[in-house]
Amino acid sequence: MRFLFVHGGFHAAWCWDKTIAAVSELGHVGIAVDLPGHGALVDQESTLANRRDAILAVLQPGDVLVGHSGGGFDATLAADAAPDLVRHIVYLAAALPREGRTYPEAMAMRDDADPANGFDADVGEMLGYLSFDEDGAMTFADFDGAWKYFYHDCDEQTARWAFDRLGPERFGDTTVTPVSVPRFWEADLPRSFIVCEQDRSMPRWLADTVARRLGVAQLTIDSSHSPFLSRPRELAELLVHATTTEPIGPLVPY
Template identity: 75%
Template sequence: MRFVLVHGGFHAAWCWDRLIPELAELGHEGVAVDLPGHGKLVAQESTIANRRDAILDVLRDGDVLVGHSGGGFDITTAADAAPDRVAHLIYLAAALPREGRTFPEAMAMRDNEDGEFDADVGAMLSYLHFADDGTMTFASYEGARDYFYHDCDEPTARWAFDHLGPERFGDTTVTPVSVPTFWSADIPRSYIRCLQDRCKPRWLSDSVTTRLGVTPLTIDTSHSPFLSRPRELATLLTQAPTTTPTGPLLPN
């Protein structure tokens, strides 16, 4: 199998460096993508459209798309644009759009009758530095380790922190997302929950798995299993495409 690996916020293609060799040892190929505004493309503007296109540029027929954290939004928009090219979608501790909502709304809405919003992002705000233009960076190694890498050894966590980049949300904070083809295409899909995750609240993972119509797979790690347990994650990624949904996709 060929896995197209899409990073989340503050990260870039580098975060998959330890996973790709493990996939290769299992006989599979991993291709990591830098989204605009990140990694080698850090100087580029980050928009919903150009992030989608960065994935489409490397996507081949029959690929498995893997989205970590906020990258779940991006693999969804890519799958909406080219559903026939995607064999399977894997949401790794990842988010899922809500039809007609912005990304921040999708991250904050709980599944209840009155559409309640819960915008509490926990301790993360105290870890971040906000520039005048809204660009966010992690202010300290301690904060990044606590939030992303608490189960990594010290050298790995330091290495990852040194590679973290800025996060610029661009139009994703204000532009409602519509992916009607995705909801109707019913692409095979899986969700992997990180059991020690300090980044993504359990209720949000529960919401995404319900809306994907899947029974979650699990890995006993922090938000960053590609660094703390890359071999175990590689094995799980190769197993995920053998699973099938247990329910329909729910746009909202």
């Protein structure tokens, strides 16, 4: 199998290096893409359309799409554009669009008013580690904050290696443009959701909500938000296993 990895906010294709190596050891192929505004494409404008197109440019028939965090949103857009090319789509602590809603709305809408179960990220404190430039680009400016929210189960050397590579996050049109992915809902693709049990970035209520809307039983890994760095071999094995799973319920677009 070939796995196509889509990174989340602040990160780029480099974050998947260890997981790609582990996938290769298991006899499969892994490839990671830089989304516009990230990695080698840091100077490009970041929009919903050009991020989708960056994935489509390398998507091949039979690929397993893996989206991490905000990359789940982008992977869904690509799957909507070319559902026939996707063998399976895996959401790794990842976001899922809500039909007709913007990205911030999809991330904020809850099934109940009191998400008291599990860990709920302290977004207010996390914002204190970020800096914003005059163009609105957001940067993780503090190593301790990145280590705490992204890499707390990594050793300091690994965490610093990753922190030194983090780039700015530009939301572009995602905050104002409602998203519609009708072909994704209609295709009813094989899909999985992996929850990171020690996640300090994705609230557990949101993980539970995304899994419910995907109609899948959660797969779990005992890691931070970044198992691609802290547990790459375990993650690779779980990704291979994920491709053998099937939904237990329907997709919920809204």
